[in-house]
Amino acid sequence: MVINMAAGASEAELQHIIERVIECGFQPHVTRGAERAIVAAVGSGGSRAALEALKAAPGVEDVVPIAHPFKLVSRQTRSERTRVAAGGVVIGGEDAVVIAGPCSVESREQIFATARGVKAAGASLLRGGAYKPRTSPYDFQGLGLEALKLLREVREETGLPVVTEVMSTNDIELISEHADMLQVGARNMQNYDLLRRLAKAGKPVLLKRGPSATVKEWLLAAEYLLAGGNPNVVLCERGIKTFETETRNTLDLAAVALARELSHLPVIADPSHGTGRRDLIAPASRAALAIGADGLIIEVHPCPERAMSDGAQSLSLEEFARLMNGLAAPLRPVASLCAAEA
């Protein structure tokens, strides 16, 4: 931390800060400029929050953090990339992994048809919501236990490991019995009670980025899981809220590259929620792989216009198969100058 004294701060105010920095468990290093002094708090044993509170001390203009606040998720702590296995499928290995399936499990027919279709097209894991976080209490909230049972059945038939969302700490045990990977939805990214308990659940976790979470806040949410004892965390960028209204969210693909640079955890992308438009999901999927994503999670439904949730952004099985084929195509070639002149 650097404590930036105000231009007119007195010597007594500066001395007070120096003493407080020591009290907080750091060594103070003072630099006196022509107009103002700055105090660098050096060391790692003390309390960052205590230093931040010094912003309230007289004569202080600002307190500026220097180092990143996360530890276990950082590549400075662990330089090799983490591989997370979910039901035998490895996320974060050489190849990218595709998770696909409906927003919600709606019926036996629907989930079996989807699972068979996405497997045939090359998906490695199945997604499907049993408990759904819905903006309105009057919208379909998921089939609950019935959906969990169907997911287990369909996994047995297809061999596809299952990812499903956990909304309540009371459901963790039950869902863990039926699913291979537990998803924390974007709206629960900072539900610390849920994170703390998932840290003890013994299952890999798919942690979605909150719609207004900075990359740092996202990594600190993952830090709760690692600090609590669960190293098997996959990060998922799913779009952030911005002023743009043509897309449901703004898919922050640079954040995928950045999260992989700052952290050793695998990072996947969700172009379905990230764009909210069926026409953009395939190109956004290609872009996600190009920027380094370890995988994709995509909403697929046998009949999107009859989906009970997220139909507008769900691909049909045919569309999904086309998307998968498109992932193998090379990037658009770059014109060389000679070619242009020819």
Added chain:
Amino acid sequence: MVINMAAGASEAELQHIIERVIECGFQPHVTRGAERAIVAAVGSGGSRAALEALKAAPGVEDVVPIAHPFKLVSRQTRSERTRVAAGGVVIGGEDAVVIAGPCSVESREQIFATARGVKAAGASLLRGGAYKPRTSPYDFQGLGLEALKLLREVREETGLPVVTEVMSTNDIELISEHADMLQVGARNMQNYDLLRRLAKAGKPVLLKRGPSATVKEWLLAAEYLLAGGNPNVVLCERGIKTFETETRNTLDLAAVALARELSHLPVIADPSHGTGRRDLIAPASRAALAIGADGLIIEVHPCPERAMSDGAQSLSLEEFARLMNGLAAPLRPVASLCAAEA
């Protein structure tokens, strides 16, 4: 809902939509323009989500909602304003109500000193965190039960009803025994599991707006509480996330007026989190009252620079007393043209 057909949609595609609108429980009314047709889905018995999924049907360009999706929180359902009583103090009545206290309960001395000070300055309720949602797992997480006990003691002495945050569904019962009003923090605004259980808790709820929640999403979160059986909900605007970095959040004061217009629930403002700067809290408090807020919630600490959380945005007791005095001052007078010419 209005279903906007694409410019080149075929007659068969239009007929399909007409049939689907009927299936969804609405009456279709078709308007054929020169370039495109639109289908209005009329009625209220059907499923909005089912209509929205028609965006995925062939020939559809967009599905545009017309009516607001909330019911019980709406002024169309209840025209008189709701008054919420918390420990005998009414929020939403004639007068504005001030809730004040520290971010976290840290010690007996700290919470008693704060409670006595804010009461003397005119606060009507005491705030204080026992369980704290913190961005980093390494930051102070609150004293828990010990803090609850202190809050109960200080309430007995001062008579100030107590507001404190609930982070976990497992704590609802315990906290309800100690506090008069249960706060849902901004990060948990869409923690629907928590909302559903708070709807049954029998205590008034202070519902903070999420940092990236639209006013509609905020009201729909309140709808979960009312639909679940709890009519005693107070809304709290506490700033939204924007690109501005000089303030911690952007306090959306127009949202206070808007929420009071759309809903009958009381709405208060949190200028401490809304600005994150001690110098802006007093002017923002005045502005909140001027725009119609039913109250304020303000962070106060006997010694902000030693606060274990949010010190940078906490007022000292002296600063808080000055703020309260300033709330009685009239608005800046407006120059009449004559005066300017004189």
Added chain:
Amino acid sequence: MVINMAAGASEAELQHIIERVIECGFQPHVTRGAERAIVAAVGSGGSRAALEALKAAPGVEDVVPIAHPFKLVSRQTRSERTRVAAGGVVIGGEDAVVIAGPCSVESREQIFATARGVKAAGASLLRGGAYKPRTSPYDFQGLGLEALKLLREVREETGLPVVTEVMSTNDIELISEHADMLQVGARNMQNYDLLRRLAKAGKPVLLKRGPSATVKEWLLAAEYLLAGGNPNVVLCERGIKTFETETRNTLDLAAVALARELSHLPVIADPSHGTGRRDLIAPASRAALAIGADGLIIEVHPCPERAMSDGAQSLSLEEFARLMNGLAAPLRPVASLCAAEA
């Protein structure tokens, strides 16, 4: 500036930075921590941009600014508040000033009716667009010179000084002959060519904040005017772009207080563009005065539903008169604890 070395930076990399800081015209002060070193660049004679480029040097993690980059607009340069006179009306004095009028000048009848009406209601200056920045080239672009002539006539009759927008450097001279104050619209806040020429125009300038400008960027735009020789600048907060869609923009009222704290220039608010909703303009106007605004600028039209631009956010003359009356009402009183207990 503080140059934050990376955790693994070598001694040679650190020495290189020390030399470069000296080359850039600053004195380097090094603090060595357990994990990393930081270099503070002290002094004010050198180039900030050159220091910022050091982010590209090997071993550097970040370059963090400490001081604010603006000078002439800062209260550190001038502690007394600036008063700007526009056609005899002082903005930034004891009393708040109200500027009112239509979005666009549409006809003699319209502008005369509006001017008489807003004057009678207490406005001190008249606004009215002659050249309109419109998102679409197919929308009404203003009456141009004809509008300027009407504004001059109406000023002669009513005595109301006139504010109008300048979109083109080629129009500055012409508009200066007809108007008392030149407005820089939000979309042109960083049109530096326009700012540089307005600095020489000899007229006061109303500088609107860009819809995505930080307070710092806004003040730096004003700095262009002051550095170019024009000290008569009034800042105008008119709402920023956020994810909220119920309001046209998010009126950032805390920015009014902040800009007045950082700068000596007067700051007014535009609740018409800031909210885009007629029902919110009056409460937002009260809030603006409560937070310290030096004035308001409000769109008024004799028949809003027939306005050629911005009708949806224009007040009728009756509504405007009501708004003006409402500005004198006191703030909502705060309940004392005793009252609540009684």
Added chain:
Amino acid sequence: MVINMAAGASEAELQHIIERVIECGFQPHVTRGAERAIVAAVGSGGSRAALEALKAAPGVEDVVPIAHPFKLVSRQTRSERTRVAAGGVVIGGEDAVVIAGPCSVESREQIFATARGVKAAGASLLRGGAYKPRTSPYDFQGLGLEALKLLREVREETGLPVVTEVMSTNDIELISEHADMLQVGARNMQNYDLLRRLAKAGKPVLLKRGPSATVKEWLLAAEYLLAGGNPNVVLCERGIKTFETETRNTLDLAAVALARELSHLPVIADPSHGTGRRDLIAPASRAALAIGADGLIIEVHPCPERAMSDGAQSLSLEEFARLMNGLAAPLRPVASLCAAEA
């Protein structure tokens, strides 16, 4: 447009709207629901702005646009993709095109070294600023005419066509003599005076998206150029402003795909400004091509740490060469289920 009447609107209010819709040049089609009526305004000859103003009429709750407001830039007007030739290089053809060069032209040595280097690495056009829009008036503002002359010289030697920014309408003629393509910077995207004159300049235009412009606003800015007579427009996504602070902007890659879907104009991406971080430029460049960008524009400097502007986001010549090589690499392969099981 659809005019959504309020729930309690009277029959007289509805009749008034019907008459006004006809006056505005449209045919009204009324749908009466249980709670409210909606009026669809059909036709294309009338004034959209006049319809929008009906939001101010009594009994109206909202006016909702149905069709997109742009015409000439739309793929509905022109289905084949536009190819724009700049100095002989075609943008929007089969191959992607790379534009590279320094933020500012600083010296003969600098611009010649950069041009030779980027040409050798495969760039097809040279960028370089002569007139620079800078947030602070105290920062380097560009070499002006001297820079233009250097760009012309370096073009003669290398054969690379030149792109440079126009900030002032007064410079259009001069810059047109020296450059092959004129850039409109992000801050000037809605400088309509500049757009109108560039429509007549006879040179292709590179139109950057404003940092807070929606895709619609961006396309409408291009509409000014096409409507004014210039069909040679290339759109450039360069990042938007969001709450994320780790990157300078948020590169909205989905907007590249969306703009190409809505419009026939070529769309390129600027990962240098879009991310502001040298470590993210190469992966973001790959992602831009993967999502369908017609090209890239990248900042390159022979010695980034000594750049007079944007050094922190400029690549060295070596880094740029590596980036170009990386553009040919295939996408990360997708694991098939079998592989995962093996």
